[in-house]
Amino acid sequence: MRKAAEYEAEEIWLHEFLRFQQEICLEVEAQETMREFGVTMSDVLYVLRNGKVIFADRDECGARINVYGRNCDGEEISVAARMVSEMMHVAVIRVKKHRRTQL
């Protein structure tokens, strides 16, 4: 398994996709988890734009990625998504908001 820093290419790829994106796909599970955790579209876009790719698995169509980051309120969110090269679009598969741990 590669380290997070090794997913730089996927990060650049994702940022370019988001820059030119005309649409975003939200799978049913993504919509359900967004509702469950109270995560909005603004949060998802913010994390995709500013977060770190912590996992990527490339295939012939694009890549399946996991992005981890914080929204503008500092809440930790991870987004599982799929980048589809042919259509230049991002499909959000699942969203998770992490509970804050108090020291």
Add this chain to the structure above:
Amino acid sequence: MSKCEKGGLQSRTVAEFDASAILGTPFSVVLHNAVKEKMCPKTGIVLGHVLPMPEKLISVAAILRTCEPIKLNGSEIKFLRKSMDLKAKDLADRLCVSPEQYSRYENDKLPISNVYEKLLRGEVCLHHLDNVKHIDIDIRGVMAMKIQSAHDIEKPVVLRLAPVFVDQDKPVEKWKKQVA
């Protein structure tokens, strides 16, 4: 988009799609003939929805809400702040209020005063101006508007939007407000 176990994908445009849960808006945002539904042709299982221009959609929802002269509540203030990707402290600084005071506005512990509300509305309009070039925003009108109490309004705020193509050569999609 994951494929259904029985294979294949079909898409169709949804006549009406309530995007308020996805956008996190406390008011209703209904999209007309804009969202594509991905489904399995054999089982009819809906696998997901494709939203066009999500960032512009958020901007349009924020701008149109600021143009409605109805008092903003805490969750609406939060939505407007998040639409600008601002931290609560940063917006408090811009409005020249303390973070504690601003927090009271967002948590509905204190109604926002008309002066700060107009400042907030002005901030939102200026922030989203570039994203919604095809909508005429009268910022002076926003600053001069008479804000009505939500109790005086019979119907809740519902934004009904439909995508419009501006130029055939350069298709620039914009969002048009259908019904106030």
